[in-house]
Amino acid sequence: MEVITSLDNKLIKRLAKLKEKKYRDLEDIFLIETEHLIEEAYKRGLLEMLLILENEEIDFDVKKIYVTKNILNKLSFLNSNVKYIGVAHKFIPKDYGKRLLLLDNLQDPGNLGTIIRSAAAFNIDTIVLGDNCVDLYNDKVIRASEGMIFHVDCLRKNLESFIDELKTNNYLIIGTNVVNGINVSELSYPEKFAIIIGNEGQGISANILNKLDKSIYIPMNKKVESLNASVAASIIMYEMSKIDYE
């Protein structure tokens, strides 16, 4: 068993750079930790390589590289005793489905990961991130998604022009609007639609708000201004998914 021991090793230095978005964008690969995430990446055929602590073993049919604790700690985002780090390919889908979730300037990585997890649960085909959203391959996003990032197609688009394209293709454009909306439980969904979730503090941008075909609201106590963005998104998707159980 050959073991990489030096932090100055060329491969290790290259992988360490993947902690920054800039290098993830250049290489189209990203790091994942925890056995659960590694397994989900493997199942989807996106696991390229495994870094394994010397004298440990893990049973996946990919390239394996044994390294010291020192090296794993350098690559890890967690403070725990990590034994494996996976290198996964980004998967960029060529097309999009009929049930879309569009995220307009969503900033919190925990919210994005939670929304991806709920989108998988509630049968969204494709998540479309606007230009200003937090990076999909941020380690906190991946962890909060509980591996569902490997099971829901995600795209990045300029939302304004993408919504225009969707309108041409007869998608219903749906957003939240407390003032003039209809109750989220009363909306009839057509075959093709896009639900838009806005920024945590500001909601949906003005230039996108005026493209909505339908506004919806979640009924709630007046003492509360708004719900957490991932909770609001999940409730909307949950109500939508009822069309699959009717």
Place this chain on the structure above:
Amino acid sequence: MEVITSLDNKLIKRLAKLKEKKYRDLEDIFLIETEHLIEEAYKRGLLEMLLILENEEIDFDVKKIYVTKNILNKLSFLNSNVKYIGVAHKFIPKDYGKRLLLLDNLQDPGNLGTIIRSAAAFNIDTIVLGDNCVDLYNDKVIRASEGMIFHVDCLRKNLESFIDELKTNNYLIIGTNVVNGINVSELSYPEKFAIIIGNEGQGISANILNKLDKSIYIPMNKKVESLNASVAASIIMYEMSKIDYE
């Protein structure tokens, strides 16, 4: 204007200790940041004191103490340029209501704060934290609650004996159980009930599971094992709250 400038000032040293749960429990007070949270604490009559950056001003009718940037930075949990830190009283309600949310070993402060926010939105009377839950006055809990921690009554109890007490008082005890549950949208709620939310990884403890009167599940795609705990709790509360709009 008298300004406290020394980190060794007796009051400042005492307040700095409130970053630890042990001292919050001893003194029954806690620190809050951001104007929004300070305002919510003030509205509820729980703001005891304000620490204000010298030469700044803020309009609340409470004891004000002017301090240096150095001192605010020592007391702050945030890395931003904080201008005010509030000292708030804990509020421990004497009784509990008819609509309860029980949290069994919930560990993530972000989840707890988000659940408090949703509980306020969906008309829960009282949140009851089990012995093993994360501290209610953790700074991340308070921030994620968006100030709603000041608008929902919260208690801490031993859940096992508390559930026995609730059963004696004719509360329906409801929990999630994917295997043998009924659809969350089909449950009829009586006047008095308690919804139990379990731990992020393990769900509801075995010794509490066997006390459930009703098990419910949220219909979802089989590729997903579970939802984020705050999302699942919020969807259950959202469905429950429909009884207020019928």
